[in-house]
Structure formats: C-alpha cells, structure tokens
Amino acid sequence: MKTIHAIRGKRVMTPEGVIAATVHMRNGIVTSITGYNEFPSARNIHDAGDSMVIPGLVDTHVHINEPGRADWEGFETATRAAAAGGVTTLIDMPLNCVPATTTAAALEKKRTAARNKCWVNVGFWGGVVPGNTSELRGLDRAGVFGFKCFLVPSGVLEFANVSEADLREALPVLAAMNSPLLVHAELPEPIEAAGRKVRKSDPTQYKTWLRSRPAAAETKAIEMLVRLTREFKSHVHFVHVSSKLSVPLILRAKKEGLPVTAETCPHYLFFAAGSIGDGRTQFKCAPPVRDAENNRKLWKALGNGAIDFVVSDHSPSPPSMKCLKAGDFFRAWGGISSLQLGLPAIWTRLSGTEYSLRHLVRWMCSGPAQLAGLDKHKGAIAPGYDADIVVWNPEMSFVVKSKTLQHRHKLTPYLGESLHGIVETTFLRGEMIYDRGRFLGTPRGALLRRGAR
Numbered sequence: 001m002k003t004i005h006a007i008r009g010k011r012v013m014t015p016e017g018v019i020a021a022t023v024h025m026r027n028g029i030v031t032s033i034t035g036y037n038e039f040p041s042a043r044n045i046h047d048a049g050d051s052m053v054i055p056g057l058v059d060t061h062v063h064i065n066e067p068g069r070a071d072w073e074g075f076e077t078a079t080r081a082a083a084a085g086g087v088t089t090l091i092d093m094p095l096n097c098v099p100a101t102t103t104a105a106a107l108e109k110k111r112t113a114a115r116n117k118c119w120v121n122v123g124f125w126g127g128v129v130p131g132n133t134s135e136l137r138g139l140d141r142a143g144v145f146g147f148k149c150f151l152v153p154s155g156v157l158e159f160a161n162v163s164e165a166d167l168r169e170a171l172p173v174l175a176a177m178n179s180p181l182l183v184h185a186e187l188p189e190p191i192e193a194a195g196r197k198v199r200k201s202d203p204t205q206y207k208t209w210l211r212s213r214p215a216a217a218e219t220k221a222i223e224m225l226v227r228l229t230r231e232f233k234s235h236v237h238f239v240h241v242s243s244k245l246s247v248p249l250i251l252r253a254k255k256e257g258l259p260v261t262a263e264t265c266p267h268y269l270f271f272a273a274g275s276i277g278d279g280r281t282q283f284k285c286a287p288p289v290r291d292a293e294n295n296r297k298l299w300k301a302l303g304n305g306a307i308d309f310v311v312s313d314h315s316p317s318p319p320s321m322k323c324l325k326a327g328d329f330f331r332a333w334g335g336i337s338s339l340q341l342g343l344p345a346i347w348t349r350l351s352g353t354e355y356s357l358r359h360l361v362r363w364m365c366s367g368p369a370q371l372a373g374l375d376k377h378k379g380a381i382a383p384g385y386d387a388d389i390v391v392w393n394p395e396m397s398f399v400v401k402s403k404t405l406q407h408r409h410k411l412t413p414y415l416g417e418s419l420h421g422i423v424e425t426t427f428l429r430g431e432m433i434y435d436r437g438r439f440l441g442t443p444r445g446a447l448l449r450r451g452a453r
C-alpha cells in the first residue's frame with residue numbers, strides 16, 4: 001500500500017473533458033486539479049504519462065455469493081477481480097449468498113463475512129421476497145442502497161420471486177424510504193408458453209435457449225412495473241435489459257416523467273446469439289444474449305438515454321454447474337462471469353462507434369454511482385470526490401487468459417477474446433492497491449452504507 005499525494009497525466013478525464021492535469025489528493029479525497037506541470041515537489045507523485053486517468057468504475061450489479069456459497073465466488077476473489085478491472089466500488093446483490101440479504105440480520109452476516117476481505121469498496125442491496133415487507137425498513141436503516149426483486153424464479157430457492165400483489169405491499173414502503181427497487185424484469189407466463197414450444201427441441205442448441213426466454217417476458221414485465229410506478233411513484237430500476245423491444249417502453253415512461261432507470265450489461269453489447277456455438281453454456285444467462293441487430297439497438301438506447309448505464313451482472317458458479325460436458329443450456333447455471341472485464345469489453349466494442357470515452361465514463365462510473373446515491377462523491381474526478389482512480393492504457397490490447405483472471409473460477413465467455421484497454425494501476429481513496437498485476441498492502445475497501453460517506 002502506498003499513499004499518493006498527486007496523480008499527473010497527459011489525459012485526465014474530468015467532468016469538463018480530457019485534459020493534461022495533476023490531480024491533488026489529501027486523506028483520500030481529491031482536493032484540486034491543476035495544470036500538468038503544477039505538482040507538489042518532494043511528495044509521492046504518480047506519473048501516468050500518456051495513459052488515461054479515469055474515475056474508478058462503479059459496478060452496481062455483482063453477485064458475490066458469500067457467505068453460504070463462497071465456493072461460487074467470495075469477497076476476496078471478487079474484489080481482487082474488481083481492482084484488476086478498474087472497478088473501485090461495487091454493490092453486491094442480495095441473492096446466491098446464504099442467507100439471502102432479505103433481513104437486517106442477514107445483512108449483518110454479509111458484513112461479517114466481508115470484513116477485512118474487500119480490496120475495493122463494497123455496498124449491499126437488500127431483497128424483496130414474498131412476505132418480507134416488515135423487514136424492509138430494518139434493512140434500509142442498516143444501510144442497504146435499495147432493493148432487488150425477481151418476477152420469475154431466481155435460480156435459488158431461498159430467494160423467491162414476487163407477484164404483483166407482493167409488489168403492491170412493498171412499493172409504498174420503498175417509496176416512503178425513497179429507496180430504489182431493482183427488478184429482474186421477466187414475467188413467467190411468456191416463458192412458460194415458450195417452454196412448452198421448445199420442449200422437444202435440442203437443449204444443447206443456443207437457439208433453443210434463446211427461444212425459451214422470449215422478449216415478451218421482458219416487455220410484459222416492464223409494462224407491469226411502469227404501471228405500478230405510475231401508481232406508487234416509487235423509483236424502479238430495470239436490471240440487465242436485453243431486448244430492443246423494451247427500449248421504447250422505458251423511453252416512454254421516462255418522457256412521462258416516471259422515476260424509472262435501466263441498465264444493460266457488457267455481454268448483451270459484446271456478444272451476439274449468432275456467434276454462440278451449441279453447447280457453449282458459459283454464455284448462458286437470463287435473459288439471454290440476443291441477435292446482433294437487437295444488440296445494436298441496445299447501444300442506441302445507451303446513446304438516447306433510454307438505458308442509463310452498463311454494469312457487469314457478474315454471476316459466476318463452479319464450472320461443474322455450467323454442465324459444459326453435456327452442453328445442456330437448460331441444466332446449466334445461468335450467469336456470466338465478467339467483473340474484471342467490463343471496461344475492456346465495452347471499450348473494445350465502443351471504438352469505431354459514435355461514442356467516446358466520455359460516454360463510457362458516464363455509463364460505467366457516474367451513471368451507476370447515481371443509482372446507488374453515491375454520485376456526490378464517486379464516479380468522477382473532481383474536487384471533493386473520493387480519490388478512487390484508475391490509470392489504464394486504452395490503446396494496448398490483450399487476450400483474455402485464465403491465469404490473469406482474479407475471479408474465483410476462470411470460466412467466462414470472454415476467454416480467448418482480444419480486448420482493448422489494459423488497467424495499469426488502481427487507487428482506492430488515494431492509495432495504490434493494484435499495479436500491473438500486483439496487489440499492494442492488505443484489503444482496505446470500505447463496507448459502504450447508504451447515506452454515509
């Protein structure tokens with residue numbers, strides 16, 4: 001661990017644009033940004049040279065699974081992957097750990113499990129499940145950033161999906177607490193109907209999996225939630241939007257002034273159904289990766305503001321659960337491992353489009369920070385902001401190999417992909433925690449609470 005007093009670089013991303021500058025820091029906070037040649041003498045200065053200096057990424061969609069399923073992913077490995085991937089703050093999802101984070105007592109178990117293991121800052125979402133309305137205030141008081149719910153089976157029994165009746169109980173409570181509800185927006189009926197149609201189809205073909213999770217499941221769920229938002233005025237956030245058909249619905253709700261936001265994930269922007277080989281269950285996620293034309297529309301939706309930002313939905317499992325040998329998409333665990341790779345995946349696909357690094361910083365730093373209410377001190381390099389800063393080389397590329405991945409399990413659909421943009425150094429509140437493949441010091445990420453700095 002090394003405390004740095006200033007970072008200077010020829011390309012520093014500030015809210016005003018990319019400039020040659022020196023970023024001055026004290027006690028983990030950016031104090032000022034001055035000219036490139038105005039730096040304090042005889043102090044610890046990190047010279048980023050020609051590399052890019054950007055705010056640390058904020059990833060509000062990460063499944064860490066500890067306690068209870070730490071053999072899937074744990075705090076130590078996930079937050080190492082985050083640091084190596086330029087993510088300095090992540091918010092952990094309330095499911096796949098045991099107990100699920102649906103009570104304040106479960107949140108306390110999470111915090112205990114996370115203590116002294118986190119290389120980056122970690123906050124927590126709570127869960128809305130049938131029957132836990134009376135727990136929501138306690139979770140809010142204990143510092144969760146908001147709540148997540150499923151409308152279809154989540155994949156684990158201890159985190160049941162909610163019905164409209166459950167939401168009608170929970171939404172007034174969330175509205176009163178001004179706490180966002182993150183929704184896995186797929187409704188069961190279209191999926192059940194599609195399931196009957198594909199029953200006799202080959203489960204190892206990707207197109208069978210794709211047909212089993214139709215876009216209508218997502219659009220119908222979004223329609224229902226827009227209706228409920230209109231009624232309850234509660235902030236609803238759609239996680240991992242996958243279908244172009246959802247985009248006009250979200251846009252219309254926003255134009256109406258309803259408090260809705262939406263995210264998508266790198267895999268929906270990077271991959272396309274047509275190039276996913278049969279039996280390649282490392283690509284399985286729900287909702288599924290759709291066709292290239294669909295995914296071009298998701299990029300457009302980021303441009304026109306229908307979709308607000310991009311976060312990983314890092315949701316790994318032991319490789320055995322991906323059933324790679326059988327290649328059966330219906331038996332395999334659904335979830336894509338990608339926490340370390342979001343920045344280069346998006347940057348790779350972004351080049352040659354009308355978008356710039358400014359967009360990337362909005363989609364991966366300030367946008368997600370805003371959902372978590374952290375945007376007053378994270379997601380930008382500016383005076384008063386936390387000195388969570390990443391130095392990376394956008395021009396260099398690398399091939400994704402297992403040995404450089406810090407995730408607990410190395411299986412990911414990105415293996416073998418050539419990606420642009422190498423994270424060189426990561427700073428957490430002004431301290432160098434990661435430098436060119438090495439981790440410095442001990443894990444000192446903060447366990448964050450909503451509303452506290």
Ligand SMILES: [Zn+2]
Pocket residue numbers: 061063093313315
């Ligand atoms: Zn997820």
